[in-house]
Amino acid sequence: MRQRAGVRHSVVAVSLWTSLEPASTTVDPGGSATVRLRLRNTGDVVDEYRFVPVGALSPWTTVEPQTLRLYPGTTGTVELTFAPPRTPDAAAGPHAYGVQIIPTEHPEATTVPEGNVTVTPFSEVRAELVPQTVKGRFRGRPKLAVDNFGNVKLTASISGSDNGDQLSYDIHPANVQIEPGRAAFIKTTLKPRQTIWAGAKESRPFTLAVQRSGAEPLPVQGTYEQPGMMPRWLGVLFSVLVALTIAFVMIWISYKPPVNTRAQDRTEEAAASSVPTPEPSAPKPPAASKPADEPTQQPGGDGDGNGAGGDKPKPKPVDPFAGVLLRNGTTQKCVAPVEEQGKVDGETAQYPCDGAQDRQLWNLETVFEGKGPGNTDLVQIRNTMDGYCMDLPDQGAAAIRTGVKEAACTRKMDDNQLWWVEKRPNTNGLHWIHNYASNQLCLNVAGYADKGEDRADGTRITIFGCQDDGDLEWFLVKPDSQQ
Template sequence: MTATARLDPPSLPVEPGATRQVTLHVRNGGDIVEAYRFEVVGVPSAWASVEPAELSLYPGTADTVTVTLRPPRTPDTAVGPTPFAVRVLPVERPQDVTVPEGTVEVLPFHEIAAELLPRSNRGRLRARFQVAVHNHGNTPADVTLGAWDTDEKLRYRVHPAEAELAPGEQGHLRLTVRPRHRILRGAEKRHAFQVRVALAGLPGDPLDGAYEQRPLVPAMLPKALALAAASGVALTAAWFGVFKPAITSTAGAAVSSQASQAVQSAVKEQQKKVDAVASAAASQSAAAQAAGGGAGAGAGGGGGGGGKPSAQPSGGASGAAAAAGSGAAGANFYTPLSVRAGNGDSADATFTVPKGKTFLISDIVLQNPQGDYGTLTLDIDGSQVSLLALEDFRDTDSPWVTPLRVPAGGKVTMTVACRTPGSPPSAPKPTTCAESALLNGKMVAS
């Protein structure tokens, strides 16, 4: 053998991302001048390098080269001992190759990244957030989540309160924020709070968030109630001023017509009785004249003319019926919106209200059938109506006491920011996020 080689030290610890060096001693035991080339084996080539890469030695002489080890600071750098070796290859006599062996002990390291989604949310009784935690370390991480506000105006609920993440794994912790005191009416109030993700008992950097507390009574509700009261007063005035007098007049005309018919019928019956009496009197007079003619006496006869009594009924029926019309209240209308967004991308869908129409939205149904991760935003003409984390729902129904009014030409836009597509059961894992919305309400004339 023309060469001998050894590593010094033969074993050493190294933390991922750090650099450690090992000295390789090489001696030429042959009888000719020999050049040696070096190659590190047993670890990825990106981990190690040798300086110089080639060394020439006279017979009986020795020298050293430096082996540098740099394990990367990534989750897939395994913790524990990793054997390696340096192949020393003589150029003139390659059959005399020698391979000294060593061990590098890869140390564990902890590193996590956290993000609050969304940074700001609003609601009357509560608001939901989520904290995305990514374990960038090469060892499992036990993380806990805590939240607080300096004014102590909020309450917090975390689910789950702690989680264990494998190296490279990403998890999501849900955070529900509730106000300690409710606002009946008035302006919205902003509450700032902070969230901290702790790892192995060591607190991390705080994440800033905000909860926009909305009043229980919407700002439009008093106006809607006043409008409803005014409509009630107008309907009452219309009843007593128009509809009721018209109905009364119609009823009176009907009663008058019935009375006139009854009078005419009574007059006809009375006329029949008078005619019968006159006929009987004429018969009796004729009989008397026949009996007195035989006595030779002057007869005095007199014809009495009788007139038939008559009765002329009087009266009439008059009146008019009133008709009440109501304007069209609008037709029931619904329209769907659907969005597909790639992993890490955003996409949107828009509905535009036709000309001459106004869309009154009374109910919004959102669906996340795959269980995707990300955010869904719904806005009207650029004004945000709703912002939700996708993982907080599969199906959600949002009715509105006061309908959302979208004028002609107005746009309702649903935007989906896809962070990770979900994993539906009994189906291949999708490559895109898929969400939909159903807008329900009435389409009325402008």
């Protein structure tokens, strides 16, 4: 009889019992919570197990120990510790998690026990006026930057107040909803209820309050300076002119010059002068003859007898915005690429000014003449060493504190590589450098100046709301003429 050939299959049975204690837990951002994972080897072979956390909380989950070796019929325990940071990344609410258990002997027999962790909500709001002091005879327009550093959506209303109800407030938008980790800009128009026609300027402190439901208002202090319509010196000058006019009229009225007649004396003098008196005539000197061999200077000559033109070619004017150092008015340090040779998407930072380093030299090249605010020129800021231009991520408006990087120069209006320069009055040469696409925000050194966070070498260059204090004012100087 013919015997039929068969195929033999080898099947390995791996048995494992697991338990999470507790299966659900709660953790506060910035704190930690621990869950125990118990497991028993119910198989008949010795095996070693490796543990890998999975799920949304896996970046903040640690397993101790990371491996466990069990004999058949024995039980072991590992601890899972959840420690989400107190940042907007740790979103509030329930999060499912899992622990992948991988047997070393049979890695294909993986099991994943699952549990649930609830991250508690927290709120953290910061607000800042840009600028803190505004000036205007009829109105001031500060902006309020509100940052949501909590892990839940922020819903708030904005209101304004001052002592004596001297100002009116037009706030847009008056109500905001801000996602975790995001910021919103509130435009505010302040109008004085009275006009100052003459005299010194008046400072009017005011407060913008961020009101959240169930929480104390967050006040932000500012100052509105209102100058008079007519400067004080003009009033003094007008008073002096009026006083001088009155004095001149009084002197003119009171002064009566004496009138004496000398008609006969004048007649006798005229009669005497009518008789001519002969005078001896002096011989005329002979006219001096010009030597024949005396050289004659031709028109347009240089005075040396060679007939060359006397006007020398004028030197080419020096471009004040070519090959300049961008030196911060507060830190006195200069902007340069972080990378030694520069690269696309490379960051920029501040370093001690050294005009001998080409990486610190920039050309402010005009791209669109008169297209900026107030008919200013729009420029691109190109590094003389690597040829890349200052740039912000993506296209369009960028938020405050966005880092300034380098990229290939585009010379396009729809990108955010265009800047315009505003010279600040009474500052001995300081400038604001606005980004045209980003709500006119200004070039800035990261960190708060009053806390000394902006002094270190390598501090990144960002954009921020323009103001006359802080790190937003820059000298544009040639290397050989640093102030």
